[in-house]
Amino acid sequence: MDLHQLEKKYRNELLNNVIPFWLQKSQDTEFGGYFTCLDRQGNIFDTDKFIWLQGRQVWMFSMLYNKVEKRQEWLDCAIQGAEFLKKYGHDGNLNWYFSLDREGNPLVEPYNIFSYTFATMAFGQLSLATGNQEYADIAKRTFDIILSKRDNPKGKWNKVHAGTRSLKSFSLPMILCNLSLEIEHLLDEEFLKKTSDECLHEVLEVFYRPELGGIIVENVNADGSLSDTFDGRLINPGHGIESMWFIMDLGVRLNRPDLIDKAVKITLRMIDYGWDKEHGGIFYFMDRKGFPPQQLEWDQKLWWVHIETLISLIKGYQLTGSEECLALFEKIHDYTWKHFKDPEHPEWWGYLNRQGEVLLDLKGGKWKGCFHVPRGLYQVWKTLEKINIEKQETLLLNAI
CATH class of the missing domain: 1.50.10.10 (Glycosyltransferase)
Structure with missing residues (x-):
């Protein structure tokens, strides 16, 4: 090789x-955030927005901006996704939903801990790119919530009957x-x-x-x-x-x-x-x-x-x-x-x-x-x- x-x-x-x-x-230039349901050619086949994929894309473009090249289009892409997440992605207390419709209305409750982990990654990396303290605070506060949920990540949305088989x-x-x-x-x-x-x-x-x-x-x-x-x-x-x-x-x-x-x-x-x-x-x-x-x-x-x-x-x-x-x-x-x-x-x-x-x-x-x-x-x-x-x-x- x-x-x-x-x-x-x-x-x-x-x-x-x-x-x-x-x-x-x-990129959804009308409502913000990202479409992820794309066919082979990149055509949109569904407009729902999944929080962990939104967070991952914010992280990806922020990371490239930080570590590869200071391309403005990469930073712009990350910021618009982060602003959509900041406005619509959580319940007001940084409990991150699983999915939203295109406009940002919540579809699935914050049962999935990975919505939280990728929001943390997204805002942490973007805070490095922008120096924006609000982004850093969102990352740190979300990380603290993750640690507090380690023993029961799904919280009240856990389908498992308590006390029978705790895995x-x-x-x-x-x-x-x-x-x-x-x-x-x-x-x-x-x-x-x-x-x-x-x-x-x-x-x-x-x-x-x-x-x-x-x-x-x-x-x-x-x-x-x-x-x-x-x-x-x-x-x-x-x-x-x-x-x-x-x-x-x-x-x-x-x-x-x-x-x-x-x-x-x-x-x-x-x-x-x-x-x-x-x-x-x-x-x-x-x-x-x-x-x-x-x-x-x-x-x-x-x-x-x-x-x-x-x-x-x-x-x-x-x-x-x-x-x-x-x-x-x-x-x-x-x-x-x-x-x-x-x-x-x-x-x-x-x-x-x-x-x-x-x-x-x-x-x-x-x-x-x-x-x-x-x-x-x-x-x-x-x-x-x-x-x-x-x-x-x-x-x-x-x-x-």
Whole structure:
């Protein structure tokens, strides 16, 4: 693999294909915010607005403005989305709805904690871009609400009968590993360390199960024990793999090589566990005992799973020099670019069947927006850039 050519490939795909698609096709210039339900060509097929996708897009354009180039059109795109969210996205007390209609009227109550997490990311990153204190305050206050809801994220909208089967989910501690670094500029050092320590404990000592061969489970009993139920047996390989690059980033930030090494080991194990040896690609859901999963979409191949895997593998290679990471990166890069990239129109497909054929030719919907594809392209591009710079520096040192 020519890593210099790959670096250019990811950069070009991000800046000349994917980002222009969302910039041009998704902005609602009449009511504000973004359309995410876009067909293959980028035509709108539904106008409802989903808060976590709105927040993700604000974050994406703010991040690009902060870290790639000070393009005014990117900042304008982020600000108009944030202003829509600020005005309509919550109940007045920063309880963030799940969805709104086009005009901003609430459709679904604030049951979903990820509306909160991506609002936090959005306003945190935009506060860096603008210096706007109100945005910083929204991010910090929402983050405090998230922490207060950790034991019951859905609050009064929880459908589970209290006291019968109390399971805790991997999703929230996983995302808090990333979120705590995202809003580090709003947290004091001691609070950041405390929060990250708690998340690391949950991910690596509660949901990571050496006794199951080193895999990550999605749900455990409240006491941390395994549950022999549909939810307790559920494995989401993509979740486990994605969380590992969050852990690698924390390992770098905290100067903890042990965390990086463990994250690389778990990444490789989860890929081996989740890989479809018959058709290629990584399964969406699995049952740890091999029973039929309750999710009928269990054998689909999803965009975000493969893109997040690419991030974890290339970071693993950059941080540890693991040749196994590099070899797997090449294998999954080939699968991902062959199956998910639309050769005729911008942006990528999200949903394939088990055989790797396009199942839905949409470019965005209720769950897919301006996030995993561009964030993944950015992360892989920047990691390849680091690798190439490091190799160049090594060559120069050896030549002296």
